[in-house]
Amino acid sequence: MTGRFDEIYNRSIADPEGFWAEAAQEIDWIEPWDKVLDDSNKPFYRWFAGGVVNTCYNAVDRHVERGRADQAAIIYDSPITGAKRTITYAELKDEVARFGGVLQGLGVEKGDRVILYMPMVPEAAIAMLACARIGAVHSVVFGGFAPNELATRIRDADPKVIVSASCGIEPGRVIAYKPMLDEAIALADNSVHHCVILQREQQTCDLTPGRDVDWEEAVKSAKPADCVPVAATDPLYILYTSGTTGQPKGIVRDNGGHMVALKWSMKNIYDVEPGEVYWAASDVGWVVGHSYIVYAPLLHGCTTIVFEGKPVGTPDAGVFWRVISEHKVSTMFTAPTAFRAIKRDDPDATLLKQYDMSHFRTLFLAGERTDPDTLHWAEDKLGVPVIDHWWQTETGWAIGANCWGIEQLPIKAGSSSRAVPGYDVRILDTAGHEVKRGEMGAIAIRLPMPPSCLPTLWQADRRYIDSYLAEFPGYYATGDAGYMDEDGYIFIMARTDDIINVAGHRLSTGGMEEVLAHHPDVAECAVIGVADQLKGELPLGFLVLRAGAAKSADDIVQDVVGMVRKAIGPVAAFKTATVVPRLPKTRSGKILRGTMKKIADSEEYKTPATIDDPAILDEIRQALKGVGYAK
Numbered sequence: 352m353t354g355r356f357d358e359i360y361n362r363s364i365a366d367p368e369g370f371w372a373e374a375a376q377e378i379d380w381i382e383p384w385d386k387v388l389d390d391s392n393k394p395f396y397r398w399f400a401g402g403v404v405n406t407c408y409n410a411v412d413r414h415v416e417r418g419r420a421d422q423a424a425i426i427y428d429s430p431i432t433g434a435k436r437t438i439t440y441a442e443l444k445d446e447v448a449r450f451g452g453v454l455q456g457l458g459v460e461k462g463d464r465v466i467l468y469m470p471m472v473p474e475a476a477i478a479m480l481a482c483a484r485i486g487a488v489h490s491v492v493f494g495g496f497a498p499n500e501l502a503t504r505i506r507d508a509d510p511k512v513i514v515s516a517s518c519g520i521e522p523g524r525v526i527a528y529k530p531m532l533d534e535a536i537a538l539a540d541n542s543v544h545h546c547v548i549l550q551r552e553q554q555t556c557d558l559t560p561g562r563d564v565d566w567e568e569a570v571k572s573a574k575p576a577d578c579v580p581v582a583a584t585d586p587l588y589i590l591y592t593s594g595t596t597g598q599p600k601g602i603v604r605d606n607g608g609h610m611v612a613l614k615w616s617m618k619n620i621y622d623v624e625p626g627e628v629y630w631a632a633s634d635v636g637w638v639v640g641h642s643y644i645v646y647a648p649l650l651h652g653c654t655t656i657v658f659e660g661k662p663v664g665t666p667d668a669g670v671f672w673r674v675i676s677e678h679k680v681s682t683m684f685t686a687p688t689a690f691r692a693i694k695r696d697d698p699d700a701t702l703l704k705q706y707d708m709s710h711f712r713t714l715f716l717a718g719e720r721t722d723p724d725t726l727h728w729a730e731d732k733l734g735v736p737v738i739d740h741w742w743q744t745e746t747g748w749a750i751g752a753n754c755w756g757i758e759q760l761p762i763k764a765g766s767s768s769r770a771v772p773g774y775d776v777r778i779l780d781t782a783g784h785e786v787k788r789g790e791m792g793a794i795a796i797r798l799p800m801p802p803s804c805l806p807t808l809w810q811a812d813r814r815y816i817d818s819y820l821a822e823f824p825g826y827y828a829t830g831d832a833g834y835m836d837e838d839g840y841i842f843i844m845a846r847t848d849d850i851i852n853v854a855g856h857r858l859s860t861g862g863m864e865e866v867l868a869h870h871p872d873v874a875e876c877a878v879i880g881v882a883d884q885l886k887g888e889l890p891l892g893f894l895v896l897r898a899g900a901a902k903s904a905d906d907i908v909q910d911v912v913g914m915v916r917k918a919i920g921p922v923a924a925f926k927t928a929t930v931v932p933r934l935p936k937t938r939s940g941k942i943l944r945g946t947m948k949k950i951a952d953s954e955e956y957k958t959p960a961t962i963d964d965p966a967i968l969d970e971i972r973q974a975l976k977g978v979g980y981a982k
């Protein structure tokens with residue numbers, strides 16, 4: 352007998368156009384689409400071609416028009432500053448329209464890019480929605496990235512305007528954004544016309560005359576902007592994510608398909624009703640923040656929470672429970688690392704006893720695999736279902752999940768459950784043939800992918816094909832490896848590329864190697880991800896020094912740690928490197944990073960038959976022991 356989930360899933364695969372056309376009824380269209388799925392230019396697929404729409408209208412205005420004007424749209428809760436603020440849908444509409452007017456006043460038109468480099472304040476969401484309102488394309492850059500990373504994105508997106516703030520706040524330190532912004536603009540060396548700066552009372556900054564505009568001042572005199580009709584296939588945003596080199600990939604999201612998939616996911620995956628309070632404890636700089644702090648909850652008419660704090664230390668490991676209880680959160684979404692941090696500080700969850708959690712129904716985790724210990728701890732302490740689900744910046748919403756609003760399937764620890772409707776997930780061997788259930792392989796999605804998934808990379812169609820579609824013709828390669836069990840449950844086990852996952856943040860070890868290689872005393876280097884109890888993985892560098900290096904090994908290690916922090920940012924969490932006489936390689940010269948990782952993690956490994964000299968592995972083990980690994 353097939354259950355409700357199977358029925359819906361099968362229909363989504365057999366008749367994707369019928370399935371998504373029905374889901375699209377939940378969105379208000381200015382003009383209906385001509386074609387649900389335009390596949391006339393394969394392998395580029397476009398959803399809802401010919402449709403005309405506005406994302407901001409669907410996320411904000413229509414709720415004001417239909418009875419939610421006085422409902423909270425955004426609750427800002429900042430334990431790090433002590434600030435709290437509630438913004439109703441009516442107020443949000445007013446603020447977004449005004450800020451849209453500010454951008455238009457600065458010359459931003461439909462299709463122009465606007466970069467946002469913002470801390471977790473409601474103005475970040477307001478600026479994103481304002482761009483959507485006027486048809487501009489936003490590109491949010493995470494605040495933990497260094498000026499160099501911001502510059503790379505400015506160069507690629509070529510924004511007319513950058514929206515930023517005077518500072519961000521991390522535990523124990525205020526981070527001045529303005530000097531980083533100025534440095535990035537100078538490095539990028541292209542024509543950013545204006546910056547809009549939100550002055551925060553914790554630390555204000557000087558504005559650059561002629562270029563910078565004060566947010567508050569500008570909003571006072573701005574003419575509110577109307578919603579600008581855009582094509583469903585026009586880009587809503589670009590979000591840069593780590594690729595296999597230091598050059599990030601500009602993931603493009605369209606307007607129409609994105610709204611349809613996200614709106615559908617709120618009921619069907621998260622089992623949330625309009626009017627409820629939904630909280631994604633992430634950052635607007637990541638895809639989770641785009642989809643589940645801003646767009647999906649607002650499209651669904653929920654109240655969303657903008658949380659400026661950490662799971663621990665702001666002020667303690669009870670802050671998540673305080674926010675859930677105070678704002679009557681029904682559903683929460685965060686990364687497993689956050690729960691590992693809470694578990695470490697308060698193993699018995701004693702702080703939980705102070706709070707009324709009666710509104711809380713479900714916890715969703717993503718960003719990295721939820722280890723069974725953390726899953727069971729959270730289930731046990733919270734007494735609610737804890738659901739691991741798997742997705743990527745590229746898709747914008749879950750590929751694998753237990754679709755709680757459709758049918759509550761059994762939860763299997765270590766698995767992100769079944770492929771979500773719309774995703775035809777297959778496990779392939781290196782030749783592109785499907786493997787048997789239970790066998791490991793590359794995880795791929797048969798084309799076409801469902802709405803919201805990237806139609807291409809920003810101004811890089813060829814790179815889109817090369818990165819995702821070339822390896823397995825007819826499929827999108829996720830870059831993840833794993834297996835599917837007899838019940839169709841997906842187990843994500845590893846990456847097939849050099850991406851590592853540090854505290855739920857996606858980073859490229861290749862990008863870090865590029866930085867290390869710039870040190871004048873480094874002849875060769877490698878960076879691998881090693882297991883970490885709190886952050887899941889941490890980067891670790893190996894350095895082979897040039898003969899006659901000018902500095903001591905310790906000084907060089909210190910230098911490269913500083914260089915990664917300066918070039919990529921503190922978020923890379925690159926704090927350990929070790930000097931080795933040489934790197935283990937195959938006879939053809941490929942560095943054996945996988946074997947090095949196994950040694951570091953004290954896992955069993957086979958000496959690869961292709962290694963040029965097995966004795967090198969002992970040297971690696973010794974070096975790793977020196978920095979606390981390979982026990």
Ligand code: COA
Nearest residue numbers: 494495521633639662685686688689692718854855921922
């Ligand atoms: N602006 C500037 N710096 C930032 C920043 C920001 N927006 N966000 C993080 N950083 C800095 C931190 O201050 C830290 O710097 P440090 O090396 O000087 O201490 C570094 O980047 C690493 O930050 P983080 O990854 O947050 O680690 P942490 O040790 O401060 O905290 C956790 C550990 C587990 C509490 C934290 O990683 C966390 O809350 N993770 C949740 C992850 C998440 O939301 N992921 C999104 C996907 S769902």
Ligand code: AMP
Nearest residue numbers: 717718719720740741742743744843857
């Ligand atoms: P990002 O694009 O930053 O969202 O990172 C996406 C990558 O994070 C995926 O390709 C996986 O490698 C990993 N990931 C995200 N969620 C999960 C999960 N639930 N289980 C295992 N890996 C995950």
